[in-house]
Amino acid sequence: MSVVHNRIAVFRAEMSMSRKDLADLVGVNPQTIGYLERGDYAPSVELALKLADVFKAPVEALFSLKPFAPLGRTLKEQRSS
Amino acid sequence: MFVPSKRYPLGKSFPRSTLRAMFAGVYALYPLGCILQLVSTPETFGIAGDVAGLLMIAAALALFAVLAGSSLQRQSQEPETMLDERELAERNRAAFGAHSIFSGLVLLGIIYLMIGRDLIANQKLMVWLPETGEHWNAIFWGLLIASLTLPGALLAWGKGEPEDEAE
Numbered sequence: 001m002s003v004v005h006n007r008i009a010v011f012r013a014e015m016s017m018s019r020k021d022l023a024d025l026v027g028v029n030p031q032t033i034g035y036l037e038r039g040d041y042a043p044s045v046e047l048a049l050k051l052a053d054v055f056k057a058p059v060e061a062l063f064s065l066k067p068f069a070p071l072g073r074t075l076k077e078q079r080s081s
Numbered sequence: 082m083f084v085p086s087k088r089y090p091l092g093k094s095f096p097r098s099t100l101r102a103m104f105a106g107v108y109a110l111y112p113l114g115c116i117l118q119l120v121s122t123p124e125t126f127g128i129a130g131d132v133a134g135l136l137m138i139a140a141a142l143a144l145f146a147v148l149a150g151s152s153l154q155r156q157s158q159e160p161e162t163m164l165d166e167r168e169l170a171e172r173n174r175a176a177f178g179a180h181s182i183f184s185g186l187v188l189l190g191i192i193y194l195m196i197g198r199d200l201i202a203n204q205k206l207m208v209w210l211p212e213t214g215e216h217w218n219a220i221f222w223g224l225l226i227a228s229l230t231l232p233g234a235l236l237a238w239g240k241g242e243p244e245d246e247a248e
Contacts, residue, residue, distance in 0.1 A: 027165070028167065029164075029165050029168060032165050032168070043166070
C-alpha cells in the first residue's frame, strides 16, 4: 500500500489549532489527527475533503502520493521565478 | 467488555508498553495459577501452592478489571457508531486476528481432547484431561477472558504510540 503524504501539521500550525480543535471540527478522535500527521493512517476521501474544507485549501495541497518539497525550497523557487 | 468510569468516559489511556505488560500478565498469570492449583497436592506444593495459584488468578483478574476500563478496550468493544474511521479500521483488523487466534485455540483444544482420549483408551500414554467441574470451570473462564481481551491485546501490539491529543 502506498504512503499518503500530508501537510496537516503545517496547515494546523499556521491556523494555531490544536489537534483536539481540528478533531472536533472534522468529527474524529484527537488521536486520529496524530496518526494522520505521522502518516500512520491514510484517511478516507470523506475525511480528506473535510480536512481540506477546514483549511480552505484544495485537497491536493493537503495530501499527495509523492513527498512534498521542503517549504524552504518551494519559497526559494517562487522567489527566483 | 468495556467499563467506562465517570472520570474516563472514553477509557483511561495507558502507554503501549504498560498495556502490553498488562495483557501479557493476564495471559500468563491465569493459566499458570490454574495449573499451580491443579498440581498442588499435599505431596507436591501443599497449601502454599494452592494459595500461590489463587493469588496468581486474582492478580490476573485484577489486571483484567483495569484493562476493562482502558481506551483500547473501548476501541475493541464499543458499537461502530461510537468510533471514528481510523479506530473502526484498526478494530476490524484486530477482530479478524482475534477471531483467527481464538478459533485456532479452540481447535487445538479439541484436537488435544480427541488424541488424549484415544491415548488413554488404548492405554498407550496417560495424559491430563479435564474431568471435574472445577477443571471445566477454569477452562471456561480462561476462554471467556481470552475472547474478551484478544482484540484489545492485538490493538496494543499494533503500530503507533498515541500522542498528547492537545498538542
